[in-house]
Structure formats: C-alpha cells, structure tokens
Amino acid sequence: MLVTMKxxxxxxxxxxxxxxxxxxxxxxxxxxxxxxxxxxxAPLILDVHFENLRSKMPGPRPMGAFMRARAExxxxxxxxxxxxxxxxxxxxxxxxxxxxxxxxxSMLPYEENIAAVKKTAEIAHMAYDVSIxxxxxxxxxxxxTSEQTQAGLTDPDQVLHFIQETGIDALAIAIGTxxxxxxxxxxxxxxxxxxxxxxxxxxxxxxxxxxxxGTPNDQIYKACRMGINKVNIASDLGKSAWDAVLAxxxxxxxxxxxxxxxxxxxxxxxxxxxxxxxxxKR
Ligand SMILES: [Zn+2]
Numbered sequence: 331m332l333v334t335m336k337x338x339x340x341x342x343x344x345x346x347x348x349x350x351x352x353x354x355x356x357x358x359x360x361x362x363x364x365x366x367x368x369x370x371x372a373p374l375i376l377d378v379h380f381e382n383l384r385s386k387m388p389g390p391r392p393m394g395a396f397m398r399a400r401a402e403x404x405x406x407x408x409x410x411x412x413x414x415x416x417x418x419x420x421x422x423x424x425x426x427x428x429x430x431x432x433x434x435x436s437m438l439p440y441e442e443n444i445a446a447v448k449k450t451a452e453i454a455h456m457a458y459d460v461s462i463x464x465x466x467x468x469x470x471x472x473x474x475t476s477e478q479t480q481a482g483l484t485d486p487d488q489v490l491h492f493i494q495e496t497g498i499d500a501l502a503i504a505i506g507t508x509x510x511x512x513x514x515x516x517x518x519x520x521x522x523x524x525x526x527x528x529x530x531x532x533x534x535x536x537x538x539x540x541x542x543x544g545t546p547n548d549q550i551y552k553a554c555r556m557g558i559n560k561v562n563i564a565s566d567l568g569k570s571a572w573d574a575v576l577a578x579x580x581x582x583x584x585x586x587x588x589x590x591x592x593x594x595x596x597x598x599x600x601x602x603x604x605x606x607x608x609x610x611k612r
Contacts (some may be wrong), residue, residue, distance in 0.1 A: 331612065332401040335409040335430035335461040336499045338373050339536035339559050347604030348539070348554035351375040352596055353413060353564035356393075360400055362571075362589040366596035367406045370606040374406060375430070377413040377562055383426045394426030406609040411463065413562070417450045424458050432502070436465035440488060447496040455497065463560075466492050467504035469540040472512045486527045493535060500536040500560060503528055505553075507541035511565045520549045522556065529557030536560065543569075547602050554603045561603050563596075570595035 342349050352363045354376050367374035376397060383394055394410075401408035411430035412423040420431040431454055435446035447464040454460040467484030484503040493501060506520045528537065536559040542550060543565035550561065574591025575584060600606050 331404060331407045332398060332429065333373075333407045333409050334459065335375055335411050335463070335560075338375060338407055338409050339461075339500055341373065341407075341608065341610065342559040342605065343534050343536050345604075345608055346555060347608060348558045348561045349373050349375050349605050350596060350600050350603055351377045351411065351538075351560050351562045352567055352592075353377045353379060353562065354397075355379060357396060358585055358589055359567075359571075359592055360397055362592040363596060364400055364404050364406075364408065365589075366593045366600065367408070367609075368404060369593075369597060370600045371609045372406060372600045372605040372607070373408070373609050374404075375409045375411050375560060376401070377411050377564075378428070379413050383412060383423045383428070394423070394428065398427040409461070411461075417446060417453075420450045420454060420462075424454065424460050428460065430461040430463065430499075432463040432465070434465050434502075436468040436482075436502075436504075440492075444492060444495045447498060451497040461499040462497075463500040463502060463538055464492075464496055464498045465502035465504070465540070469502065469504045470508050472508045472510040472516075472541075472544070483521060483524060484528065486524065486531060489528055489531055493532065500538050501532070502538040502540050502562075505539070507539060507545055509541040509564075510543070511569065512544040516544075518545050518549075520545065520553055522552065525553060525556050525558070532557075538562065542566070547599075550599070551602050551604075561599075563599060566599075567592050567595050 410428045412428045414434045433450040435443045451462045454462045468482035538560040539558045540562045571591035578587040
C-alpha cells in the first residue's frame with residue numbers, strides 16, 4: 331500500500347515508535363526492505379538517494395516506477411522518500427513518483443535553510459500532496475572530528491520557529507549521530523537530554539534520526555521511545571549485505587545472498603524501532 335510519509339509518521343507519533351527508513355539504491359534492496367517489513371507486519375519508508383532518481387529527461391525513470399509498483403502491491407504501508415535533496419531535485423523526483431522529499435539545506439545559515447525548505451514545502455504540498463522532511467542542526471559524517479559534530483547539534487530554541495516558518499511534516503535533528511561507519515572502537519553517545527527537550531517542545535510533531543549506523547542498539551531503542559519516529563539506516567544494511575556475500579564465499583546466487591544479508595539486519599532493527607506489528611489497512 332503506497333502512502334505518504336505524513337500518514338506513516340502520524341501513526342508512529344500516536345504509537346510512540348519509529349519506522350525504519352532503509353536507504354535503497356537498486357531493485358534488490360527495495361525487494362529486501364519490503365520483504366523484511368512484510369515479515370514483521372511493519373510500516374516502511376523507502377529512503378532513496380537523490381542520485382538514484384535523478385534524470386535530466388522529463389517523465390518518471392524506471393527506478394521510481396518500479397518502487398511505486400512494489401509499494402502499491404506490498405501488504406504493509408510503504409512511503410517513498412527522496413533522501414537529502416534540494417528544491418530542484420525535489421521537483422524532479424516528485425515527478426519520478428516519490429511520496430515524500432527531504433530538503434536538506436542544513437549546511438546553510440539558519441535563515442537560508444528556512445527559505446530553501448519553505449519554497450520546497452510549498453511546491454510539495456500544493457502541487458502534489460507530497461510530504462516533506464528537513465534538517466535543523468547538521469548531522470555530519472563519521473569522518474568529522476567530534477568537535478565539528480558537536481557544533482552541528484540541533485539548537486532547541488530554533489526548533490518551533492523552524493517548523494512554523496517552513497511548514498514541514500517531519501524534522502531531522504542532530505543529537506550525536508553521524509553518517510557512515512565509525513572507525514573501529516568508536517561509537518556515538520546520543521544526547522538524550524537534548525532529545526527530551528526537543529520532544530517536549532514539539533509534542534506530536536515527528537522527529538527523524540539520520541546516521542543511525544554504528545549506534546548501540548540500546549541507544550536506538552531509547553531514542554525511539556523518546557520521540558524519534560523515523561530512523562534512517564544505510565551503512566549497517568550495506569555492511570550486513572556484503573558480510574553475507576563474503577561469508578558465502580561464492581556459494582549461492584549473489585543476489586539471493588545479498589538480499590538475505592540486507593533483510594536480516596532490517597528484521598533485527600525493526601523491533602528495536604518498535605514498529606513491528608504496527609501496519610494498518612485502509
Ligand atoms: Zn542522512
């Protein structure tokens with residue numbers, strides 16, 4: 331069942347859980363993600379990277395059409411979200427069939443971030459009834475020094491103003507995670523005090539966690555009970571898939587082994603997010 335991200339997140343807020351948003355870059359990963367969600371009867375947000383849908387030509391590209399078809403026939407609610415894009419990408423990718431866009435201008439100064447997101451939110455809502463996510467503070471990369479990552483943590487004093495000014499449907503916050511895989515022996519410590527402060531301010535408004543890979547499961551579990559309603563996961567899924575391929579050592583079809591590795595990590599994480607058994611029907 332293809333739905334908007336707004337609909338999925340409204341259910342998640344009410345139930346106080348988070349929905350898995352696996353990064354998918356090809357048909358194998360789309361199928362593996364949907365299979366995991368169906369196995370656990372969980373709603374799902376397919377996060378597709380901007381570049382995977384990008385087209386200079388008018389009309390939907392095959393990836394968008396394929397994802398919509400798979401989402402429509404899935405037994406669980408599925409949203410298709412364009413991850414980390416800009417205004418121009420959003421316009422193009424909405425035509426490729428996504429039901430949500432993330433407009434990430436979090437590296438810009440505050441007022442410029444608002445202006446870029448507001449423009450994208452208007453076109454997403456008015457022209458297409460598509461949901462929109464934006465980021466306040468900045469979730470960096472694991473190669474950043476911890477000092478840089480700290481500097482990008484979301485300022486709770488800006489949160490309500492940002493939501494009101496932009497008209498977004500979900501807010502990604504920076505509370506100590508980073509994109510990518512951490513060097514061996516390094517793991518993040520989430521700023522739960524900051525999360526609690528932000529959740530108290532926003533009430534029923536959905537919050538998103540990016541860069542979840544490498545975060546200890548107990549911290550993810552806690553964050554998903556404290557107001558995080560969408561967890562983006564990419565690197566850990568790719569790692570699990572390729573670990574399975576290496577372990578198989580050439581035995582079995584590559585696509586099947588890769589699928590199993592990708593899916594098994596998601597099946598492990600969905601109950602930690604709390605969204606297992608939370609699918610609904612119309
Ligand atoms: Zn991200």
